[in-house]
Amino acid sequence: MAAHFRIASDNARVGLPEVSLGVIPGYGGTQRLPQLIGKGRAMEMIMTAGMIDAATAHSYGLVNHVVTSEELIPTCEKIAGKIMKNSPVAIGAAIDAVNAGYVDGINGYQTEIDCFGASFGTDDFKEGTTAFLEKRKAQF
Structure with a gap:
């Protein structure tokens, strides 16, 4: 969540499961997630310790792109190439x-x-x- 933008493979699952361990998300997790996806969605993800799939992460705005596993590195390299120009x-x-x-x-x-x-x-x-x-x- 600290990256400028995020790209996920279509088989990725993301979440903040810390409350299931008796602790809260750290390292900015409680601050960055609401900024990225909104307070309501962040509170639900954090309090339920639920995981979401890549398509949901994309629809929430948590990731910018969802690609196949095979396309992940080439997509990242393509975007990096555009930035480097x-x-x-x-x-x-x-x-x-x-x-x-x-x-x-x-x-x-x-x-x-x-x-x-x-x-x-x-x-x-x-x-x-x-x-x-x-x-x-x-x-x-």
Whole structure:
């Protein structure tokens, strides 16, 4: 749940069974799950210690993609390849801006404004816009 996004094979089962052991989910489980799937669904999963299948996890928004076991690694590599074609500086700033919206006391919009403005002074911005104008792929 701490990953930026998640991909599951169609035979995956996920859950937080800790209450069946007399303990609560730790390492952010009680905080991240409600943020990802909503409080009601998270409370039910946590309190029942129930497991859900990959299709349900997808419908809840817990995973972004469900693929066969054979497609799992190639799908991950394909997505990673798409990400790697983009500006690492911009990706980092986008991650910071999105995450800021989930921190109490932080104005995510202000973080976005700050990161957006800072992007214009980077070498990646210069390369990206130059490549666009030259009708070529950027080399970050």
